[in-house]
Amino acid sequence: MSRRLRLLVTTVGLAALAWLLLASIERAIALAERFEGLPQGVRWLVGGVLLLLVSLGAAVTVWWLRPRRPRAPVTAPDRTSLEARIAQLRHDDAGVEELRSELTELDRRRASARTYLAVFGEISTGKSSLIAAMVPGAAPASDARGGTTREVTHYETSAWGDGWTIADVPGSAEAGGEARERLARAEALRAHAVVYVCAGDLTRSQAEELRWLGDFGKPLVLAVNKADQWTDIERDQILQHVREQADGIPDAVLAISAGGEERFTRRLADGSTEDVTRRRPAQWQPLRDALRRLLAAGPSALEAQRENAVLASLHERTGERERAYRADEAERIVSRYSRRAIVGAMAAVAPGSDLVIQGALAASMVRALASLYDVRVTDVEVDNLLRQVRMTLRTGTSVVLAVAGNALKAFPGLGTLGGGVLHAFAYALIFDSFGRALAATLAERQALDQADAGERMRELLSEVDASRLRRLADLTGEALRLRHEPSD
Numbered sequence: 001m002s003r004r005l006r007l008l009v010t011t012v013g014l015a016a017l018a019w020l021l022l023a024s025i026e027r028a029i030a031l032a033e034r035f036e037g038l039p040q041g042v043r044w045l046v047g048g049v050l051l052l053l054v055s056l057g058a059a060v061t062v063w064w065l066r067p068r069r070p071r072a073p074v075t076a077p078d079r080t081s082l083e084a085r086i087a088q089l090r091h092d093d094a095g096v097e098e099l100r101s102e103l104t105e106l107d108r109r110r111a112s113a114r115t116y117l118a119v120f121g122e123i124s125t126g127k128s129s130l131i132a133a134m135v136p137g138a139a140p141a142s143d144a145r146g147g148t149t150r151e152v153t154h155y156e157t158s159a160w161g162d163g164w165t166i167a168d169v170p171g172s173a174e175a176g177g178e179a180r181e182r183l184a185r186a187e188a189l190r191a192h193a194v195v196y197v198c199a200g201d202l203t204r205s206q207a208e209e210l211r212w213l214g215d216f217g218k219p220l221v222l223a224v225n226k227a228d229q230w231t232d233i234e235r236d237q238i239l240q241h242v243r244e245q246a247d248g249i250p251d252a253v254l255a256i257s258a259g260g261e262e263r264f265t266r267r268l269a270d271g272s273t274e275d276v277t278r279r280r281p282a283q284w285q286p287l288r289d290a291l292r293r294l295l296a297a298g299p300s301a302l303e304a305q306r307e308n309a310v311l312a313s314l315h316e317r318t319g320e321r322e323r324a325y326r327a328d329e330a331e332r333i334v335s336r337y338s339r340r341a342i343v344g345a346m347a348a349v350a351p352g353s354d355l356v357i358q359g360a361l362a363a364s365m366v367r368a369l370a371s372l373y374d375v376r377v378t379d380v381e382v383d384n385l386l387r388q389v390r391m392t393l394r395t396g397t398s399v400v401l402a403v404a405g406n407a408l409k410a411f412p413g414l415g416t417l418g419g420g421v422l423h424a425f426a427y428a429l430i431f432d433s434f435g436r437a438l439a440a441t442l443a444e445r446q447a448l449d450q451a452d453a454g455e456r457m458r459e460l461l462s463e464v465d466a467s468r469l470r471r472l473a474d475l476t477g478e479a480l481r482l483r484h485e486p487s488d
Helices: 003-036 042-067 079-091 097-112 125-132 180-192 204-214 234-247 285-294 299-345 359-372 379-395 396-410 421-446 450-462 466-484
Strands: 115-121 153-157 164-168 193-198 220-224 252-255 260-267 274-278
Touching: 003 042, 003 125, 003 379, 042 115, 042 180, 079 299, 097 153, 097 180, 097 299, 125 164, 125 274, 164 193, 180 274, 180 299, 193 285, 204 220, 204 234, 204 421, 204 466, 220 234, 220 285, 234 252, 234 396, 252 285, 252 450, 299 466, 359 379, 379 421, 421 466
Parallel strands: 115 164, 115 193, 193 220, 220 252
Antiparallel strands: 153 164, 260 274
């Protein structure tokens, strides 16, 4: 935009602002005159309403502009309880060697007495170029498909003193790079400090990553790369904006230039052109000074923060493994009791009005699922739950039998065997729906919520998909074959 055009736009804007201000003053005077003409009682009422609105507006403004409390760092559980949970998962063969190796790596790094620094950020922000500048001789391989780094790479250096290890981690926000992003986040938590690299204003995903790092309370520096491409005024404006976006999370926000190669086309005197590649010098002295200040106390003084971050991450990952294990085990429990219900129903020809006559079997399934999710249940609670299930099924018997009958028609080998198979399949559908509903309630609420379990069961009975019917039909057919096979 030219200078004259900027002057014209500014003049028009000031004129519009002045017109709005004069119009507002004129409107305020007119309202004041009308207010004076009102009866005294009405004036008091209108004045009270205006005073209330002004007070509310002032209160909202004060609340909005109040100083924000710093986010409390994530607190990890004690290591003993975490090791006990991991050991239990290992005993149950849930595949937790990765979690155990994380504890081993935690101890190894503590014993090494080295300072670990992770360079973290999105792809193509210059992380690997910064590593090359920080560690002379480091030469990460380039990859034209996206981020340079495809795995975690460690570089040991003595350029800043003895005992430094710098980790170059995969970049985040890469399409299809979820596994590498998990590697990067895990390595960032293992480090004593993190350098987060961006190349300008923070995007929404970068701001979320920064908040995630800040939750663990470890030393954090936000390095705004490619500062050599800006003027001094532009650099100061960008840094100010990034500091506002960072919301006080990093210990320092500074501008750097990681250097690297740049390619351009140069026109020669004879009119021809040539492609030129040249190296831009790195300018990262402010980052070096900030890291020296933050990490001057040494790794032993920072070990507690690092261990808290690693154990907090392990707590989350262990919880995910526990939930996955319990979901698989709940599936096995429900299938086991559904099979038993099928076998127990084979002798009956007509299901009658009460489809839950196998109360002992249903009660055992409730206790098995409650034990799996560490929920204490009393006999009274179990009896009340089964009573509610019976009431639900008395009103929905026709629905259950209709679903069972229609499902068996799709499997001629089963459908021609008569009412005993219908009764057995109905039991399979009931126990499967009841077990799945109860498992979902226990997993989500960590309590025996009868109303929630009943509602989930009604939904499962009324909305049965084809794959579930196929599985229950296979289960019924398997029970039939085992029943009719001669025993040795």
